[in-house]
Amino acid sequence: MRILVVEDFKSLQESIAQVLREQGYAVDTAGDGRLALWHLQGGGIDVVILDLMLPGMSGWEVLKAMARMKSRPAVLVLTARDTVEDRVKGLDAGADDYLTKPFALEELLARVRVLTRRRYNVAGPRLHVGPLTIDANARRVFRGSAEIELSAREYAILEYLALRRGHIVSREDIRQHVYCDGAALESNVIDVYVGMLRKKIGDNTDLLQTRRGQGYILAPGQ
């Protein structure tokens, strides 16, 4: 999942980005509204964590600009403005959720998880794909009752494929949603990760298929 953190208070922006990266999210950062819009226009963002009082272009203006986008990511407004009027105004302007500063880190991560699931129309925190169960809250994967040990990157690729199960996901899609912007990738690094993932989940039933020239598909029962 790719998260854009838009916050002008540098140390807060760095801390949020760090913890999200440690959780396996691909994270982009922006210190003002214009840079945030530039990231959004590049596409691939799943969730935006957006401060409202920004230099250059306020969070309200970013929300307004996002309303005109074709594929609009989920927006979590993170602001010091805590009045009911502000919350209502933010939600009416297109925000999907609203969190006031200061906040508990666990709550921020939980809200990001909810917004991610909502973006891919997943009802609960557990994803079931064939014999696999992915617990998005605990970030753990089970085959039957046996837990599969995955690295953060492997988990992120599997979770993204699971969220888009039944659809072919291109390598570029995976790169956009799982890797941080600007990360230099070897051409076959995603193939290598998918190969390791396939081994770890014990896939001998074509659960995770490769479509030549198109990408990958997690398709139970096909």
Next chain:
Amino acid sequence: MRSIRIELMLWCPAVIAVLLALLGAGLYITLRGMLNSEFNTSLATEASILAATVERTPDSRLQLESDAARQRGRSAVGIPQYFQIWTDHGKTLLRAVPLAGHDLKLLRPAMRHPVISTVNLGGRVAGRELALRFRLSDAAPPGQRVGHRQTLHTPALAAAPATYILAVARPTDQLDDALTGLGWSLVVACSLATVISALLIAWLLDRGLRPIATIAEQISCIGSTRLSERVSAHKAPRELLPIVDRLNSLLARVEEDVAREKALTADMAHELRTPLAGLRTAVEVALSRPRPAEQYQHTLRQTLAIGRQMQNLVENLLTLARLDTDSYQSAGQMCRLDLMIEDQLEALADRLRTGNVTLEKGALEAATVFAAPELIALVLRNVLDNAISYVNVCGSIRVLLRPSDAGTLLEVANTGSMVDRSDVTHVFERFWRGDTARSNHGHHSGLGLSIVHNVMRRIGGTALAQSSRGGWFTITLTFPEYRGDGVHGA
């Protein structure tokens, strides 16, 4: 607490009752006087008439012509009436028939000065008697006698006295009854008038005070969330319009102040919550898993920087609060502005060198201002810190100090300003920060120039900001001229 309604309800009827009582008493006294006077006049007239009819006959008797009514003991208008004639020695010569041997009270009036006295006319009948002294006239010739009158004769007198005393009396019961009736009528009329006036006053008060109740109800509906509402003067009497107008003006001012306070509170919340969130998140992230020592050190440096920023913010807020409440108690004294500027620049020399900034100041002219040294230092520190914070790398800062007609002018200008000309008027507002300030790692809270503006106003000076082409941003401070009497000049 005083109540207009209760006071008017108590005082107005009481005053009206007193006035009506006085009026009634006056009327009663006047009428009683008139009736008594009329009664006495009537008695006097009767006595004069009777005296005029007394004659001495040739056989030394007295003769009195009296009509039948008088002999029966009634006046001409039917009121019981008695008379009696004495010699000046007090010997009864003649009395009215109805006296039946009883005497009237012998009074001794002087000639032409009748005497009046209250008497008892037998039984419980109170009466009034008028006595006069008279001389006899000779009997008129029989041909001149008028009417059919009965003649009363006294016994023959041995020696004729010089004067006689005639008393006429009438009972006063009818007069007393009339006066009693009049008195009671006046009491009842006054009481009724008092009651009616009290009711009328109550009704008028209720009608007159109703608009006040309506206005009070409107005011009670205006709460902190409905400050935009105003009190309506519709149907209010003209006398209440000034109060309604002043009240609405007050509400407008309160609304403005509350809006300003809300904005200030929101800004303060933002400025405090954001670094607090940064602090908490940095610590939570550091504690979320075991990390190398360098990462913990990075987190500590981060939290220390945030702590310093919050300390700066809180100190600035306290300074502003003290300035607002005039609790910044410092005695004014003569301050050498040029020397104080040099001191401040020396303290900031390292930052100037770090930014490779050129300082254009030349030799500052000696200038003296009268103010608290702490306040002047506060102004200089903030205005110079602002210039150094926003000057571009390798840019310039210009400091000029010169006298002017308005006082002493201090200009502090820096290059590299991104403040738009349209935003210049906002630079002295609390928490206002230009975009460059916001993106400047959050070290400035937007209070420094607000403090400068506040202090300058407090010491009677002014602060102006200008943004010109070429990125020059100038703050011009005018310190008032000191006249030497503890009062600032211009």
